[in-house]
Amino acid sequence: MKPAPFTYHRPETRGEVDALLAELGSEAKILAGGQSLIPILNMRLSSPAHLIDLNHLHDETAGPALDDGHVTVGPLVRQSSVERSELVTERVPLLAETMDFVAHPAIRNRGTVVGSIAHADPAAELPAVLAVLRGEVVARSATGRRTIPAGECFRGPLENSLEDTEWLEEVRWPVAAADQGFAFEEFARRSGDYALCGVAARAERAGDTTTVALGYLGMGDVPVCTELPPLGASAFETDEVEDAVARVVEGQLDPVDDIHATVAFRTHLARRLGATAVRRAAAKADTAGQDS
Amino acid sequence: MTTRMFGQSVKRNEDPRLLTGKGRYVDDIEHSAAQVAFVRSEPAHARIIDIDVSGTLDIDGVLGIYTYEDLEGDFAKPLPLLIPNDGLFAPKTQYALAHEEVCYAGEVIAMVVAKDRYIAEDAASAIRVEYETLPVVADLEEAARPGAPVAHLDMEDNVSGRVSEAKGDVDAAMAAASHVYQWRFSMERAAAMPMEGRGIVAHYDESDQSLLLYDSTQAPTGVRGGLALLFGLDPDRVHVVAPDIGGGFGMKVIQFYPEEVLVPWASRLLGIPVKWTEDRREDFIGSNHERGQAHEVRVGTDDEGRILGMETNFLNDAGAYCSYGLIIPIITAAQMQGPYRIENFRYEFRNLFTNKVPTSPYRGAGRPHAVYVMERVIDKIALELELDVAEVRRRNFIGPNEFPYDVGVTFQDGGPTIYDSGEYERGLDVLLDALDYGNARAEQRKAAEQGRLMGIGIGYYVEGTGIGPYEGAAIKVLADGSVTVALGFSSQGQGHETVFAQIVSDELGVAVDKVKVTSGDTRRIGYGVGTFASRSAVVGGNAVFKAAVQIRKQAAEVAARSLEVAAEDLVFENGQIRVAGAPDLSVGLGQVALISNPLRYAFGEESQEAVLLAQRAYAQSDRPLPDGMRPGLETAEFYSPTSGVFAFGAHAVVIEIDPDTCNLKILRYVVMHDCGAVINPMIVEGQILGGVAQGIGGAFYERLAYDDQGQLQNASFMDFLIPYATEIPTVELHHTETKSPLNPLGIKGVGEAGTIPGPAVIANAVSDALGRPIDSMPISPLDIYAILYKG
């Protein structure tokens, strides 16, 4: 299993990346951590003519940064650096909780957060988390840059909404508000595997009412984000949570069969994991509210 | 007295090398060799219409591209049938390169030799094969159906062989039974998946008319003999070396895989060293699988759960070819009765071709299936008669005084299956005590009251190990007092360099780390069989023992002459041969080696002394090398067992099923094992623990997902789920020791043991937890979901 030949480019500035993409367009793939791309190349499931290696860009940040209500990560921020970041733990607790589920330590040491978002794998954790947090990405090209909300970022399996000449220079994770609570749940056969189903929950407390948004992975062509109807305090004493999740699961998710799980099993998982995530996130939102 | 090394957890001699990156695996050898990549069949069954290589013409660095048309003479014939059998009437083996018809996805069609592997793969992917696809038979039970598609065009059906055997009178037993049950059980395929795939480096030397082959094989001597025949070479000019091997588990015992013939053939053709290193995708579709059976069982019992008669009709999935004959179903049939006394037993099996990767033994070899069927039968009898599962086992055990016990069916070596020794009930007691069985059942009841799904599973097995025909050991004492041991069978991690050194150490009184064991190099010993069937310690160990005894005798004779004492008065310790009661009177073992080879010339200080001693010894004899003696302190001895020896053991597992994820959590996994006398407890435990992990993997994680077109859907480690450390529980080990009376060391084999009861214990535990029979393995959360929520 060796990759097919390609032309390798090593730009040193973001501008050089822009210029290369302007010239090469769809012929080129961006190579950052390579932890999703290189297996595909080794298996010759894909053989792009050009690879643009970001690893030698000058003056790139190595870790997350705080910027205008967001924790931002640049193109060379490794997943392990986010995992170890106190800033992320404090400001984007859902991302911190989720990192533990993303592949394995050695993969996270090379893999980048931006790369995982750009890869747009509907079974991956980070796109679903970005979507449920209503984060955004910054795309750039030789003609300028634009900010894309997470909800518009993913177009299909392994397909993002960037133009051929664009690439991602930043992913922006909204800082958690005091009244918010979060939870992440997934079921994978082995630790670190792609999950059969996973879900991220964001809960917000306003008085006695809790609003919860869910972001599912592995349940459609793209991460599926949805909001439950507002839940009163009594909902958590009854099966109302389960019922609300069930309605969302039945109505909005579109899983497929594969060798590990059927549609029915995935739907079951989506209901159970979703309900657990809702309850956990809501409980944390409660606590968060009391703290403030 | 020095401590006896036999029975000690001696640290391994091979470890420093392997831990520092100095191990030498096949791909570590000959970096400048030309590299091979193969074109493998995409369809599972097709006629080859055309092979178009024109796309490779502009690829620099391609040295040769070969198809069946390029093969001549014996190379163009089907590969050898390794184990013929009267019941095997369609003994199909594959061609080295596919000839007109391909019968599984992965079958080798063309070989590319190039400057490096990258270029070889470029060329392989540029070769276009035009196929006429043919109907595919992928499913085992479908293959048995009249009118099913045929896996081979020239056959009427898919049956490659059929064997039946009976003991007692099953029909009469069934007629007399209070209860007669009929049950079906099936088990899907599994795969060995050693971390190192197969690999070959061939160097054919035209001027010397010799072939040197490095091969990641479990049977180097067999490969050597076969290749000598095929290449028309004097066997002494064919050298096969199995260097460090990254796991085998049976998968590497087949001789030949097509690549083993093609790589040396290309080396001869091109006149250069040629290398092929199997990649993971090739391992999935080009290296043999196992398991794959479906059983129809009938069992008759009395009201107390005693089995009066039993029969099974089963199908075995041969895959597309059957070079290993009928060995797997024969083992299944021979071992099915396990530790139980079943007076009336009958089986019939059919070995069926399917358009899938061929099968041959993988760790456990026919036994995991047999044990799974038998142990499910026991649990189902208990359920039917409302008896405890442990109690039903007790009521059926062969008693400790019934040995040797004739099982009444033919063993895999063609002889009768006769158990040599066993203490089956004691083993169960050890297991249940360790588990605290009564308490575990009480906890299970408590959990059930809380609506939790806990289950307990037990699996008991008897494993025939240590079969013949023979193994050998060549031992030589060197001048520095160290000892070399050469074995004809290779090591894939079982610790051969240590356990055999322990045996030699005891006999010759030298430190374990002064005994250098080389296994699997035909330049060092020409005769041997191979590492499989849990036989190395038993057959090889006793050969080493015999050789060490012989060396001791030779050394004692020489030392006696030199020291002018009687040989019986000599003791061997700390590298010295001493006279008992006269501590000053001694000679080093190394010096004895020098004296044994009386030299005219002395090299080095030690040999100066030795030459003097030899001169003294000469004075005691009429000539420097007394009549009947050979120069040097060396020997090769062989051990051939009268029959197999039968190890046994039992596993128990406590599980809980999560109704949300349908996953199972193993709360406890307890093992009782008995492999007779233990040479190195640390290594034996390692074998068991590793085996258990493979058993759990095969029962709950690993599944070869073929579709109905014979395409393997999960030919990667992403989707074929070998458990990580996060999925394997802590295993509690207990052992008993029932020595074999059949060999001098009292050893039984252990290599496969841990794997064998895996599917049985997991199936029993999940059945117990869900209250629903699990009679199809492996299972997964998806299956548990279906049981829990789909009725």
Place this chain on the structure above:
Amino acid sequence: MALNPGESARIELTVNGIAHQIDVEARWLLSDVLRHTIGLTGTHVGCEHGVCGCCTVLIDGEPARSCLTFAVQTDGAAITTVEGLAASDDGLHPLQESFRMHHGLQCGYCTPGFLMTALPIYERAPEMSDEELRKAISGQLCRCTGYAGILSAIRGAAEIERSRKGAES
């Protein structure tokens, strides 16, 4: 810099403290370059899709898959392989010694990957829960040991290191 198919570029890799200037093609995997160009065959290749972990080495101090890295990407990086662990030919690193003591290896093929994965964590391992330690080494497949010996070995290495230091002082 642009490197076309079939062309080589000179890169500098510091491997186990030794600087190597080598010519590589763009698509050559770091695992292949370490093994076949530099000749350090202790790094093994088990799957070439990042799941088994046999090929794990340290890239600038962090465990990473050498099969999921092109050598050319690591131009200027410091690589540590299993050959860089032992201080000398006869002395084993405490982690290696612990693997030997606890029977943490059988065939030895996955072992270098486990050693490199454990290297940054073994000193903390005694304080880690069983679950934490298992999680820390998940991503590394072993087909021989069932992991028990590996877990004990990683947990026991710090103790060996301490007793060695005690012996020195």
